[in-house]
Amino acid sequence: MWLTTSLAAAMFTAPLSISTENPRLLAVDGQPTLLVTSGEHYGAVLNLDFDYIPYLDELAAHGLNQTRTFSGTYREVPGSFGITGNTLAPAEGRYASPWARSDQPGYRLGGPRFDLTAYDPAYFARLRDFVAQAGARGINVEYVFFCPFYNDDLWLANPMHPENNVNGVGNCPPGEVYTLAHPDLLAVQEAFVREAVTQLNEFDNLYYEICNEPYFGGVTLEWQARIAQVVRETEAGLPKRHLIAQNIANNTARVEAPLANVDLYNFHYASPPVAVADNWHLAAPIGFDESGFAGSDNRVYRAQAWHFIMAGGAVFSNLDYSFTAASPEGSAAVNAPGGGGRDLRVALGALRRFAESLDLARAVPLPEFAQVAGDGALALRTLGVPGEVYGVYAETAEPLTAPVPITLDLPAGRWQVTWVAPVSGDQQPGPTVETTGGTVRLDLPAFHADWACKISKD
Numbered sequence: 001m002w003l004t005t006s007l008a009a010a011m012f013t014a015p016l017s018i019s020t021e022n023p024r025l026l027a028v029d030g031q032p033t034l035l036v037t038s039g040e041h042y043g044a045v046l047n048l049d050f051d052y053i054p055y056l057d058e059l060a061a062h063g064l065n066q067t068r069t070f071s072g073t074y075r076e077v078p079g080s081f082g083i084t085g086n087t088l089a090p091a092e093g094r095y096a097s098p099w100a101r102s103d104q105p106g107y108r109l110g111g112p113r114f115d116l117t118a119y120d121p122a123y124f125a126r127l128r129d130f131v132a133q134a135g136a137r138g139i140n141v142e143y144v145f146f147c148p149f150y151n152d153d154l155w156l157a158n159p160m161h162p163e164n165n166v167n168g169v170g171n172c173p174p175g176e177v178y179t180l181a182h183p184d185l186l187a188v189q190e191a192f193v194r195e196a197v198t199q200l201n202e203f204d205n206l207y208y209e210i211c212n213e214p215y216f217g218g219v220t221l222e223w224q225a226r227i228a229q230v231v232r233e234t235e236a237g238l239p240k241r242h243l244i245a246q247n248i249a250n251n252t253a254r255v256e257a258p259l260a261n262v263d264l265y266n267f268h269y270a271s272p273p274v275a276v277a278d279n280w281h282l283a284a285p286i287g288f289d290e291s292g293f294a295g296s297d298n299r300v301y302r303a304q305a306w307h308f309i310m311a312g313g314a315v316f317s318n319l320d321y322s323f324t325a326a327s328p329e330g331s332a333a334v335n336a337p338g339g340g341g342r343d344l345r346v347a348l349g350a351l352r353r354f355a356e357s358l359d360l361a362r363a364v365p366l367p368e369f370a371q372v373a374g375d376g377a378l379a380l381r382t383l384g385v386p387g388e389v390y391g392v393y394a395e396t397a398e399p400l401t402a403p404v405p406i407t408l409d410l411p412a413g414r415w416q417v418t419w420v421a422p423v424s425g426d427q428q429p430g431p432t433v434e435t436t437g438g439t440v441r442l443d444l445p446a447f448h449a450d451w452a453c454k455i456s457k458d
Contacts, residue, residue, distance in 0.1 A: 011138045012204035015240050018263060021361035023283045025314050026243075026264070028065075028140070032360040035066040035140055035287070035315040036305070036352040038345045040323035040330075042144065043087030045127050046072035048094040049325035050087050052130050058323075058330050058342075060137035063349035067139055068289070068317055069130070070212070071196060072097045072123065073189075074147035077109070077157050084335035085324030096123045098192060099159050102166045107159075114159040116167045116188045124199050135205035142245065142289075142317070143200065144209040145193055145227060148217025149174040160185065175218030178211060180226065190230050197234045197242075207243040209266065209289075215249055221259065228261040247289060254278045264314070269293060271304040273311040276365075280312070287315030292338030299449045301339050302347045306393045306422055306450065309355050310381035312365040318348065343423070350425025354452060358384055358391045366390065373405035373441060380406065387411050390455040393422070394444055403443040412437035414458040422450045432458065 012029060019027040026033050037059060044052045044067065059067060075097075076089040083089070090096075092110040100118035107113050131141050149155040155174040156163075162170040169184045170177070180186060200206055208231060210224045228244050235241050243263040248255060250268045252275035265282065266289035267275040276286050288308045294300045305316045320340030324332045334340050355363075362385045369382040370392045377397060384390035394406070410433065417430030430453060433440055444451055 011135055015204045015242055016140055016207050017243065018285065019361065024280075024285055024312060025360060026285050033065070034309060034352055034355055034360070035317070036309070036348050037064040037066040037068075037139075037316070038301075038318040038320040038340060038348050039064075039067045040328075041083065041087045041319060041321065041336075042068055042070040043075075043090065044069050045123075045130050046070060046075060046096045047087050047090040047325060048096050048126075049091060051325075051328045053133060054329040055323055056133055056137050056139060058345070059139055062342075062345040063352055064345060065139050065352070066142065066315065066317060067134060068142040068144065068209075070144045070147060071192075073145065073159070073192060074149075074154070074212075075157055077153055080154070081337060082335075083321065083337070085321070085326060085332055086336070087323065087325060090325075096120070096126060097159055098123050098127075098196065099165075104166050107164050108161070109157055113163075114165045116159065116165050116169060117191075119192075119195055124195075127196075128199060128203075131200060131203045131206055135203060138205075140205045140207065141203075142207055142209055143196070144212050145196070146178060146189070146210070147212040148178060148214065148219050150216060160188065173218075178214065178217070178219040178223050180220065180222055186223075186226070189227070193227055193230045194234045197231055198238065201235065201238040201240050201242075204240070207245060207264075209245040209247060210262075211247060213247055213250075213268065215247075225259050225261075228259060232261050245287065245289075249275075251275070252278050255282060258282060258284075266315070270308060270313075273304075273308040273313060276308070276311045276313050285314035286312075287317065288313055289315065289317050291318045292336075294338075296334055296339050298339045298341060298344040298347075301344060302351075302422060303395050303450055305348055305351055306452070307379070307381050307395070309351060310365065310383045310391065310393045312383065316348070316351075318344065320344065346425070347423050350420070350422060353425060354391060354420055354422075354454070355383065357454065358389055363389075363391075369409050370394075371407045373407050378404060378406070384455075388457055391452065392455065393450065393452045394447075395450040396447070399448045400444075400446045402446055404446070405441050405443050408440045408442055408455070410435050410437070410440045410455070416456050416458045417442065418454045418456070419445065420452040420454060422452050 321336035322340035
């Protein structure tokens with residue numbers, strides 16, 4: 001039974017927005033909010049074999065509040081990028097595209113070719129239900145309109161390829177698909193965006209990304225600006241306005257000339273989190289929008305998340321390969337260029353709770369607050385409200401078998417320390433510190449990989 005929009009709206013009363021208290025954060029119903037998740041490989045809607053109900057239940061069970069999904073204008077094929085159980089690579093006959101099939105055979109991966117002037121009602125019913133089901137669980141959806149083609153196999157599988165549609169469009173190199181060079185192809189893309197934005201306008205738990213990784217495959221800034229403009233033009237005649245994200249770079253790049261209509265800025269593999277500092281001048285939310293390619297040990301991705309959020313980031317979206325069509329609840333063994341699994345989801349839920357306890361509306365990164373005492377090899381990160389509350393995250397490359405001293409630049413007063421285990425969120429009381437102001441020593445307990453503490457004015 002598909003969920004009604006009224007049930008989905010119970011968790012939200014207004015569209016996801018930029019916080020009016022802190023423009024570097026997002027807001028749900030006016031409250032500053034971090035978006036933190038460990039989500040599947042973006043095929044929840046376009047892969048008909050993927051049961052998104054247990055998937056969304058698993059995210060909600062750990063307090064994760066975001067999922068990223070591709071629209072279906074792009075798909076992958078079995079074997080793409082060496083990913084076992086890739087949700088973006090549906091089996092033959094199980095691909096849901098927004099475009100309707102024609103009555104003419106010839107789609108390269110089986111079935112009729114696509115009619116790029118018509119839309120599939122079943123696709124949009126599934127998409128709307130997915131967003132509604134996510135909303136009922138307090139989960140925001142990042143809906144990604146387009147993605148470039150990383151190799152010829154992906155272009156040959158795409159509905160916009162001239163052999164796969166009946167409309168005579170797409171007769172160009174794949175590196176020209178997302179440019180303004182081909183008006184007929186651009187018209188197809190603009191019409192799809194208008195249809196999707198109209199179909200989804202009633203939902204509050206939603207924002208759009210123009211294009212995944214547009215720094216590959218010839219995607220132009222002019223084309224991205226045009227797609228963002230189409231969203232704004234379409235929503236001008238509709239009740240609700242939604243945020244638009246632009247994917248800027250892998251790792252980092254400084255945005256010197258922001259595009260009109262863009263509200264937040266996404267980076268992939270943004271570790272260390274220099275993208276936040278590099279773009280602090282934008283006074284806009286910065287997202288770590290995709291993780292991976294750093295091995296399969298989840299401590300790596302846990303640390304990336306804590307460092308990014310504690311550096312002032314607004315979104316952390318881990319790419320979790322334990323979700324597959326066969327295991328939509330996220331129990332599959334990971335055989336892909338990344339990590340995932342329940343332990344990581346527990347840790348990311350703990351991160352969100354910890355960071356949101358630091359008075360997010362006023363919290364700022366404080367890189368000078370905590371320092372390693374002596375020769376200790378720790379990576380420290382502090383987020384807090386000066387004079388009121390501080391959160392400190394510590395990571396070590398080697399397990400620590402004895403307490404490790406750090407120094408804190410604490411104002412005068414009485415301060416209560418609470419220890420927090422990043423792997424679980426478990427808390428235990430730490431020492432009470434009294435100071436007349438200045439440098440104070442704090443001994444962190446021995447820990448294996450990372451540790452955190454909250455320091456509150458008593």
